[in-house]
Structures are given as structure tokens and as C-alpha cells.
Amino acid sequence: MCYNIKCFIKFEKIYVVKVLVCINSVPDTTSKINFTDNKEYDSTNIQFVINPNDEFGLTRAIWLKEKQNATVDVINVGQSQSDKLLKKCLAIGADNAYRVNIEAINGEMVADEIINFIKSKNHYDLIIAGRESIDYNGGMVAGFIASKLNFPFVTNCVGLKIENNIAYLTREIDGGRENIKCNLPIVVGSQKGLVEESDLKIPNMRGIMLASKKEIKVLGPSKYVSSSKIIRFEKPSEKKEIKMISPDNLDELIDILQNKVKVI
Amino acid sequence: MSVLVFIETENGLLKKNFSQIASYGVALSKKLGVKCIAIAFNTDDCEKLSEFGITEFTVFNSGHKFFDCLNYVNIICNFLLENHCKILVTSSSADSKYIGPLIANKWDGHYAPNVVEIPSTDKNFVVKQSCYTNKAFSYTEIYKERIVIGVSNNSFMPVKEKSDCKVKFENLKDRIKTIEVLSVDKFTGRKTIADADIVVSGGRGLKGPENWYLIEDLAEVLGAATACSKPISDMGWRTHDEHVGQTGKPVSSKLYIAIGISGAIQHVAGIAKSKVKVVINNDPEAPFFKSADFGIVGDAFDVVPKLIQKLNEFKSSS
Ligand SMILES: Cc1cc2nc3c(=O)[nH]c(=O)nc-3n(C[C@H](O)[C@H](O)[C@H](O)COP(=O)(O)OP(=O)(O)OC[C@H]3O[C@@H](n4cnc5c(N)ncnc54)[C@H](O)[C@@H]3O)c2cc1C
Ligand SMILES: Nc1ncnc2c1ncn2[C@@H]1O[C@H](COP(=O)(O)O)[C@@H](O)[C@H]1O
Numbered sequence: 001m002c003y004n005i006k007c008f009i010k011f012e013k014i015y016v017v018k019v020l021v022c023i024n025s026v027p028d029t030t031s032k033i034n035f036t037d038n039k040e041y042d043s044t045n046i047q048f049v050i051n052p053n054d055e056f057g058l059t060r061a062i063w064l065k066e067k068q069n070a071t072v073d074v075i076n077v078g079q080s081q082s083d084k085l086l087k088k089c090l091a092i093g094a095d096n097a098y099r100v101n102i103e104a105i106n107g108e109m110v111a112d113e114i115i116n117f118i119k120s121k122n123h124y125d126l127i128i129a130g131r132e133s134i135d136y137n138g139g140m141v142a143g144f145i146a147s148k149l150n151f152p153f154v155t156n157c158v159g160l161k162i163e164n165n166i167a168y169l170t171r172e173i174d175g176g177r178e179n180i181k182c183n184l185p186i187v188v189g190s191q192k193g194l195v196e197e198s199d200l201k202i203p204n205m206r207g208i209m210l211a212s213k214k215e216i217k218v219l220g221p222s223k224y225v226s227s228s229k230i231i232r233f234e235k236p237s238e239k240k241e242i243k244m245i246s247p248d249n250l251d252e253l254i255d256i257l258q259n260k261v262k263v264i
Numbered sequence: 265m266s267v268l269v270f271i272e273t274e275n276g277l278l279k280k281n282f283s284q285i286a287s288y289g290v291a292l293s294k295k296l297g298v299k300c301i302a303i304a305f306n307t308d309d310c311e312k313l314s315e316f317g318i319t320e321f322t323v324f325n326s327g328h329k330f331f332d333c334l335n336y337v338n339i340i341c342n343f344l345l346e347n348h349c350k351i352l353v354t355s356s357s358a359d360s361k362y363i364g365p366l367i368a369n370k371w372d373g374h375y376a377p378n379v380v381e382i383p384s385t386d387k388n389f390v391v392k393q394s395c396y397t398n399k400a401f402s403y404t405e406i407y408k409e410r411i412v413i414g415v416s417n418n419s420f421m422p423v424k425e426k427s428d429c430k431v432k433f434e435n436l437k438d439r440i441k442t443i444e445v446l447s448v449d450k451f452t453g454r455k456t457i458a459d460a461d462i463v464v465s466g467g468r469g470l471k472g473p474e475n476w477y478l479i480e481d482l483a484e485v486l487g488a489a490t491a492c493s494k495p496i497s498d499m500g501w502r503t504h505d506e507h508v509g510q511t512g513k514p515v516s517s518k519l520y521i522a523i524g525i526s527g528a529i530q531h532v533a534g535i536a537k538s539k540v541k542v543v544i545n546n547d548p549e550a551p552f553f554k555s556a557d558f559g560i561v562g563d564a565f566d567v568v569p570k571l572i573q574k575l576n577e578f579k580s581s582s
Binding site: 137152175183233 | 390533571
């Protein structure tokens with residue numbers, strides 16, 4: 001009995017944080033990248049996966065749900081191919097999944113659609129998006145959302161704790177780490193290190209069953225005028241031949257590095 | 265109208281990449297027929313920019329020793345407006361990628377990261393950017409008047425050019441404190457992957473963390489940074505910030521030496537921008553040999569100590 005009361009008091013003190021995680025669908029990392037006529041990305045035989053940086057963020061969000069009672073919603077801007085990935089998010093433990101039904105053409109547009117969605121809901125305390133997508137490597141959606149909502153933004157995030165409406169974050173910088181304190185609401189750019197690889201969740205049977213009963217809420221897009229357009233792609237030129245050097249002739253390697261290619 | 269270059273500083277000194285970024289800005293400003301000016305925070309390291317063609321340099325004292333994101337964004341946005349700038353040039357460092365999109369949005373500009381060349385301006389403004397983790401390039405037409413460019417590391421070489429550079433100092437008055445940096449932990453004494461000209465990297469072929477002296481000793485003679493493949497940091501042999509590849513850090517050094525790394529596609533994608541790649545692996549069939557410039561088939565435990573010894577001899581004789 002006594003224990004229960006304590007438990008109750010503890011729960012009361014913890015503010016229920018509302019989390020939104022942005023989920024991008026990207027080609028699996030082993031994919032060979034091809035283009036049709038150098039104009040369009042060729043997705044034949046390509047398997048799409050959750051952008052790895054988003055998966056780290058989602059896993060941290062689910063941790064907040066399990067430990068601090070947070071609610072976790074996920075959103076994708078994209079077409080029905082993304083539904084499979086959103087189902088996976090639900091199976092891992094997300095409460096609601098939303099999809100804005102339009103092809104994502106650039107970061108600014110994705111940010112605009114997500115902001116529209118956020119404004120249509122009451123409020124999120126914590127918005128998590130990946131540091132960058134591994135497809136276009138834009139690295140701008142998270143920053144744009146923060147800037148447009150006028151929320152503070154911390155990216156390259158490798159540590160995130162929430163206590164009484166305050167976020168304690170660790171940001172990876174070139175050659176070190178910064179420890180940061182910031183009031184909610186906030187936008188966070190997630191990456192590896194926010195949780196360990198081994199903590200990534202694999203949907204279990206129960207999760208899959210629960211997810212199969214939940215619906216993905218599909219929303220209509222807003223009108224968007226693009227300020228840029230990709231006009232063509234190009235693949236890097238094929239590599240020239242490799243030069244093999246005998247392990248017994250390391251002088252040759254040193255000579256080449258010093259005098260020929262001049263890098264040491 | 266002018267091109268503004270954001271110069272990063274660290275402990276009061278200009279960061280090493282300043283000459284690349286300044287030269288990029290100057291080259292672009294010449295193409296557009298405008299002047300190139302620069303902005304930085306918390307430094308009095310002001311002489312160097314006059315060797316790279318910058319004509320005006322404004323330094324803000326922000327009254328805060330850490331990277332002060334929101335204040336920097338506000339100051340730079342105001343500065344861009346006051347000076348009627350059309351283009352802001354930034355680098356591809358963690359800090360530049362942090363503030364780039366924030367400035368672009370506030371200033372109502374387009375953000376173009378990972379730019380590898382001077383844009384073409386014949387008809388429309390077109391930038392070439394690396395995408396799909398260096399597996400491809402895209403050409404993007406930009407219709408906005410204002411553009412924030414993030415120059416990809418080591419894709420533009422510094423060009424020396426003397427100029428008469430006027431330096432101005434300003435103070436930030438009302439500092440906003442929404443994001444408060446409490447402390448910074450620096451990996452002291454270590455060269456960072458982002459900054460280094462040479463990177464020495466180890467993989468599972470090294471068998472265990474106790475053998476990392478091979479990587480560290482080789483890095484030491486070369487003045488290089490150390491790195492590793494993903495499984496190495498997953499297993500906790502090395503810290504996460506050393507993991508390179510598609511899901512880790514990108515490497516764009518002059519020389520990359522991979523030891524006991526098989527060359528999986530996710531690893532190779534992340535180092536595509538390194539100029540010269542040397543691979544040491546005991547398996548002649550290792551996929552890495554397909555994308556390297558120089559290869560040695562041999563046992564790391566035999567080759568690396570010999571290489572360290574030779575380099576030491578070579579250093580003491582030169
Ligand atoms: C979604 C996803 C993302 C990934 N992202 C990344 C990433 O960003 N970066 C990354 O690195 N990996 C990444 N990987 C993992 C990648 O697929 C490979 O598993 C990994 O790069 C292999 O690491 P390795 O080369 O160290 O180990 P291994 O593949 O085990 O290779 C070890 C090599 O060492 C050689 N060797 C063994 N003994 C010796 C010796 N005595 N001397 C010399 N050579 C020796 C072997 O011949 C072999 O080639 C990712 C995988 C996935 C699924
Ligand atoms: N189409 C999308 N739908 C939902 N979230 C997205 C989408 N594209 C990008 N994001 C989010 O924004 C992050 C950064 O993406 P980017 O700016 O494209 O590098 C990703 O890691 C996702 O969290």
C-alpha cells in the first residue's frame with residue numbers, strides 16, 4: 001500500500017512529455033544508387049528502411065515512454081510505400097502514426113508539411129528528427145522545423161534526458177562534446193550514440209499484433225511552392241586501377257606517398 | 265551586394281578550414297562581380313584573412329566562450345540584411361551544419377549543403393552537391409534570391425591572394441540564453457577526423473582493442489587522426505566519434521589508410537571524398553581493394569610495425 005502511494009506521487013511529479021518523431025524512408029544502405037536518364041532516382045529492386053538516425057531517435061523516444069510515461073507519435077511525409085515502416089514504428093511502441101500523402105521533394109517542403117501537422121495538433125514538447133537523411137544528406141528538416149516554430153534546436157544529439165520540463169542534452173561537436181540545458185519545447189537532431197546499436201528495438205509478436213490493429217492516419221498535403229529543383233544526377237567517375245605494393249617493399253609506398261601523390 | 269563568409273573559430277583562433285572557405289567565397293564573389301566580406305566570433309586572429317582576398321572582416325564578441333547557436337544565427341542574419349548580402353558561405357563542420365538551416369530559414373534563403381564546386385550562374389543559379397553519402401552528385405537549380413552554401417570539406421583548395429582587409433570589432437548586447445551550454449568535454453590531444461589531413465583507420469582484422477597501439481603509433485608518426493569501422497565502436501573497442509562511414513563520420517582527408525577493414529559498401533561510401541586511399545588487408549579478395557589507390561596484401565601485425573619503423577627512419581633522415 002505504502003509502496004503504491006509512493007509510486008503514485010512519483011508519477012504525478014513527472015510531466016507527461018509529448019514526443020513527435022519524424023521518420024524518413026531511405027534506400028537500404030547496401031543499395032547501389034542508379035538513376036533513370038540521370039534525371040530520376042531509380043527505385044526498382046530497392047528496399048527502403050527507416051533512416052538510421054531516425055531509428056536512434058525513435059528508440060530514445062520509446063525509452064521516454066517506458067520510463068517517464070511520455071506519448072510518442074511518428075510522422076512521415078511520403079507515399080504509401082512508407083506505411084510498412086510506419087507499421088514497424090507502431091510495433092516498436094509508437095502510439096500514433098501519421099502520413100502526409102505527398103511525394104517528398106525537398107527538405108523545406110517536408111519541414112513545411114510537418115509544421116502544418118504540428119500546428120493542427122495541440123502541442124508537442126519534444127520533436128525529434130534525424131541529424132540527416134542518408135539519401136539526400138540534406139540535414140535541414142530538423143533545423144527548419146525548429147526555426148519556423150521558433151523552438152530551440154540541438155542537433156548531433158548523443159545524450160537526452162528530461163527532468164521537470166527541462167532537457168539535458170549532449171551534442172557531439174568536432175573533437176568533443178557539449179553539455180547543454182534547455183527548456184522544453186525543443187527540436188532535437190538525433191544520431192547514433194543517442195542510444196546504443198544494441199538497444200535498437202526489433203518488433204516482437206505482441207507489438208506486431210497491436211500495430212496491426214492500429215491505423216496509419218493519412219493526411220492531405222498543403223499547397224507548396226518549391227524554391228529549388230534537382231535538374232540532374234551524376235555518378236562519380238569509375239575508379240582507376242589500384243596499384244599493389246609488396247609488403248616487403250614499403251619504401252616504395254613511402255616514396256609514392258611523399259613524392260608522387262604528395263600527401264605525407 | 266556582397267558574399268559573406270562565416271569563419272569559424274576555436275579558442276580564439278581561426279579554425280584550420282578558414283582558408284578553403286575564404287577562397288571559395290572570394291572565387292564566387294569574383295564570378296558574381298561583387299565583394300567578399302567575412303564574419304567571425306570571439307577572436308583577434310585577424311591577419312590571416314588578408315592573405316586570401318577578403319576585404320572586410322567583422323568580429324563579434326559574443327561574451328560567451330562556447331558555440332552560441334541562437335545568438336550567432338541572429339547576429340549573422342542581421343549582418344546579412346544590413347550588408348545586402350546575397351550569399352552566405354559556410355563550411356561542412358558540425359557547427360556550420362547546425363546553424364546553416366537556421367540562418368537560411370530566418371533570412372528566407374535556400375540552404376544548399378555539401379556543395380562541391382563553384383555554382384554555375386549562366387541562366388539560373390545551379391549548385392553541384394554530393395548526395396547518397398557520396399555515391400552520387402546532384403545538380404540543383406535554386407530560385408530563391410538568397411542562398412546559404414555549405415562547402416563540402418576539401419573540395420575547394422585555398423588560393424593565396426593579398427588584400428587590404430579592414431577589421432571591425434563589435435559587441436553583442438542582449439544575449440539570449442534559451443540554449444545554455446553548461447560545459448564542453450574536448451578529447452584533448454587527439455586530432456579529429458574532421459580536421460585531419462591524414463586518417464589511420466582500423467577494423468575487425470585487428471582482433472581486439474589491445475592491439476590498437478598499431479593504429480595509434482602509425483597515426484602518431486604521420487600526425488594523423490585515428491578512426492575505425494562500425495563494428496569496432498559497436499563493440500566498444502573505440503568511442504563512437506571514431507566510427508566512419510555512411511552511418512558514421514564522413515572522411516575527406518588527403519590520405520586514408522585502412523587496416524584490417526573489409527571495405528563494406530557502407531564504410532567505403534563514407535570515405536569516398538578522401539583523395540588517396542591505402543588498404544592493408546591479408547585477404548587479396550577483400551572488396552576494399554576495388555576502391556583503393558594503393559593496396560598491400562599482408563598481415564597487419566607484420567606490415568604495420570614495419571611501416572612505422574620505416575616512417576620513423578624516414579622522418580629522422582629528412
Ligand atoms: C545499416 C547499416 C549501416 C552500416 N554503416 C556502417 C558504417 O557507417 N561504417 C562501417 O564501417 N560499417 C557500417 N556497416 C557495417 C558494414 O556492413 C560492415 O559490417 C563493417 O564495415 C565491417 O567492418 P570491418 O571491415 O572492420 O570487419 P570485417 O568485415 O569483419 O572485416 C575484417 C577484415 O580484416 C581482414 N583481416 C583479418 N585479419 C587480418 C590481419 N591479421 N591483417 C590484415 N587484415 C586482416 C579481413 O580479411 C577482413 O577483410 C553498416 C551496416 C549496416 C547494416
Ligand atoms: N519525408 C520525410 N518525412 C518525415 N520526416 C522526414 C522526411 N524527410 C526527412 N525527414 C526527417 O528529417 C531528418 C533530416 O532529413 P534531411 O534534412 O533530409 O537530411 C530525417 O532524419 C527525418 O527525421
